[in-house]
Amino acid sequence: MAIMQARAWLSRRLSTVSSNPLRVCVVGSGPAGFYTAEKMLKAHQEAEVDIVDRMPTPFGLVRFGVAPDHPETKNVINQFWRVAQNERCSFFGNVALGSGISLSELRDLYHVVVLAYGAETDRNLGIPGEDLKGIYSARQFVRWYNGHPDERYLDPDLKSTGTAVILGQGNVALDVARILLRPTEELMTTDIASHALAALEESSIRKVYLVGRRGPAQAACTAKELREILGICDLDVNIKENDILLTPADEEELKSSRIKRRVYELLSKAATSKPVNAGLNQRELHFVFFRKPDSFLESEDRTGYLSGVRLEKTVLKGLDSGKQIAVGSGEYEDIKCGLAFKSIGYKSIPVDGLPFDHQRGVVPNSRGRVLSDASGDPAQLEEGLYVCGWLKRGPSGIIATNMYCAEETVLSISEDLNKGVLASSSTSPKPGREGLQQILSDRNVRIVSFSDWEKIDAEEERRGSEKDKPREKLTTWEELLKTALE
Ligand SMILES: Cc1cc2nc3c(=O)[nH]c(=O)nc-3n(C[C@H](O)[C@H](O)[C@H](O)COP(=O)(O)OP(=O)(O)OC[C@H]3O[C@@H](n4cnc5c(N)ncnc54)[C@H](O)[C@@H]3O)c2cc1C
Numbered sequence: 481m482a483i484m485q486a487r488a489w490l491s492r493r494l495s496t497v498s499s500n501p502l503r504v505c506v507v508g509s510g511p512a513g514f515y516t517a518e519k520m521l522k523a524h525q526e527a528e529v530d531i532v533d534r535m536p537t538p539f540g541l542v543r544f545g546v547a548p549d550h551p552e553t554k555n556v557i558n559q560f561w562r563v564a565q566n567e568r569c570s571f572f573g574n575v576a577l578g579s580g581i582s583l584s585e586l587r588d589l590y591h592v593v594v595l596a597y598g599a600e601t602d603r604n605l606g607i608p609g610e611d612l613k614g615i616y617s618a619r620q621f622v623r624w625y626n627g628h629p630d631e632r633y634l635d636p637d638l639k640s641t642g643t644a645v646i647l648g649q650g651n652v653a654l655d656v657a658r659i660l661l662r663p664t665e666e667l668m669t670t671d672i673a674s675h676a677l678a679a680l681e682e683s684s685i686r687k688v689y690l691v692g693r694r695g696p697a698q699a700a701c702t703a704k705e706l707r708e709i710l711g712i713c714d715l716d717v718n719i720k721e722n723d724i725l726l727t728p729a730d731e732e733e734l735k736s737s738r739i740k741r742r743v744y745e746l747l748s749k750a751a752t753s754k755p756v757n758a759g760l761n762q763r764e765l766h767f768v769f770f771r772k773p774d775s776f777l778e779s780e781d782r783t784g785y786l787s788g789v790r791l792e793k794t795v796l797k798g799l800d801s802g803k804q805i806a807v808g809s810g811e812y813e814d815i816k817c818g819l820a821f822k823s824i825g826y827k828s829i830p831v832d833g834l835p836f837d838h839q840r841g842v843v844p845n846s847r848g849r850v851l852s853d854a855s856g857d858p859a860q861l862e863e864g865l866y867v868c869g870w871l872k873r874g875p876s877g878i879i880a881t882n883m884y885c886a887e888e889t890v891l892s893i894s895e896d897l898n899k900g901v902l903a904s905s906s907t908s909p910k911p912g913r914e915g916l917q918q919i920l921s922d923r924n925v926r927i928v929s930f931s932d933w934e935k936i937d938a939e940e941e942r943r944g945s946e947k948d949k950p951r952e953k954l955t956t957w958e959e960l961l962k963t964a965l966e
């Protein structure tokens with residue numbers, strides 16, 4: 481009897497699922513988007529989740545950010561793959577929020593919209609000379625070596641200069657430095673884009689400066705990544721011993737962070753180690769501390785081109801917020817270089833109709849619930865609209881951070897559903913997936929489904945196998961769309 485009742489209950493429930501699902505749209509298929517989809521599908525058996533991404537390829541920065549020489553980090557894709565194959569989940573690639581579909585349309589189509597579209601632009605330094613040729617953001621350069629079709633033709637000139645300056649000392653700055661300095665034989669068997677590998681093979685860069693506005697006790701990178709770059713073969717690492725000295729305020733700061741202590745220890749050890757024996761292909765890495773960018777210098781021989789970076793020496797002040805800040809001292813020095821990379825952080829951009837905190841570059845939210853204005857009044861909620869990942873927290877945190885972030889956002893959604901704050905699937909059915917397909921078809925938007933992406937994936941793996949690489953990425957929009965859709 482109990483079994484029959486359970487069967488009847490299950491059959492009623494399944495019929496509700498198919499006829500009246502909770503329609504959920506997640507915008508962005510990076511870690512934040514996939515973790516949100518996974519948790520929504522698990523927590524709400526009646527939910528149908530559509531993941532929309534402007535790219536024809538899923539996985540966000542796991543594909544276009546994580547460095548090619550970190551293949552193990554990309555294994556998380558297997559978990560996301562399983563989510564995409566859930567029968568209640570669909571992928572809509574090549575669909576951009578803002579141009580393909582608007583936010584208000586999505587909100588009409590779905591009960592719940594979760595924005596997880598990351599950070600698609602850069603923080604700016606706002607200093608003179610920023611437009612000179614030879615200056616790139618780390619984001620552009622990273623996309624270029626990772627085969628992002630938007631930067632396929634960036635073509636950074638690695639042959640006309642021996643020196644590159646990287647502004648910033650976070651993990652992205654370390655990635656950029658490592659790719660510039662690592663012997664290319666070690667990159668050959670990674671999934672690095674072939675155009676980037678070819679340019680790096682011909683690179684004349686032998687000296688890289690990593691510039692931080694604060695000291696070694698405040699460096700933004702983490703120990704594993706630092707150890708990796710310090711371990712590059714035949715690399716001469718330079719750190720001024722004076723820069724390693726700690727003030728009482730530094731010591732105070734280090735007490736509260738084990739990560740920073742480990743980074744500091746590695747840097748101070750490197751500062752006092754003997755230089756490596758100069759080999760034929762010797763490369764140098766210089767850590768420059770207590771210098772903030774003042775201006776980019778224009779070449780006298782080549783108008784419009786970079787010839788150096790002017791840095792202002794800094795001193796650190798204040799510990800009230802638990803963190804010292806760098807203040808210019810009025811003393812300057814120049815580093816000559818033909819290439820500079822700004823690696824001072826990514827930045828999110830708003831779409832029409834979305835409340836946005838321009839100061840912090842995030843969507844104002846309370847535990848993932850989007851708030852109507854940036855003042856942060858928790859009473860002013862945007863019904864049915866949520867946010868996750870870098871768009872919610874700002875451009876920091878590793879892949880796993882987005883898992884906890886998604887957990888929080890999905891918990892807020894569940895609470896709102898339980899409280900009846902959200903339009904429910906039974907009382908207010910929404911068109912969801914079918915409605916989205918209709919609008920996109922009317923606009924001639926060519927949707928790349930997950931199985932279309934699998935065609936790209938198979939082709940990339942096939943091309944990779946010919947070169948002993950895990951994959952050879954398709955790097956133009958034409959090739960990607962042709963492979964997926966024709
Ligand atoms: C260079 C770099 C290297 C990194 N390396 C590591 C690492 O080795 N290990 C680690 O743990 N973490 C690493 N991280 C951090 C990690 O990548 C991030 O924490 C994570 O990717 C952020 O997830 P997200 O989903 O918020 O954003 P993203 O991963 O950026 O995903 C956002 C998605 O939204 C899509 N999108 C953007 N705009 C639109 C739009 N208008 N319409 C539709 N879709 C849109 C994008 O195409 C993208 O797929 C790295 C970060 C960077 C920048």
Ligand SMILES: NC(=O)c1ccc[n+]([C@@H]2O[C@H](COP(=O)([O-])OP(=O)(O)OC[C@H]3O[C@@H](n4cnc5c(N)ncnc54)[C@H](OP(=O)(O)O)[C@@H]3O)[C@@H](O)[C@H]2O)c1
Pocket residue numbers: 605647648649650651652653655692693694698699700701705772773823824825826875876877878
């Ligand atoms: N292997 C990995 O795990 C990996 C790899 C790449 C990225 N990530 C993660 O991705 C996130 C983003 O990394 P990120 O390197 O872009 O950002 P980040 O860690 O925030 O580092 C930004 C760097 O830019 C500096 N900076 C910011 N504004 C500046 C300005 N106006 N002038 C001069 N310097 C300025 C910062 O200095 P201050 O400290 O003084 O502000 C810091 O050194 C991080 O959480 C990172 O850990 C992880």
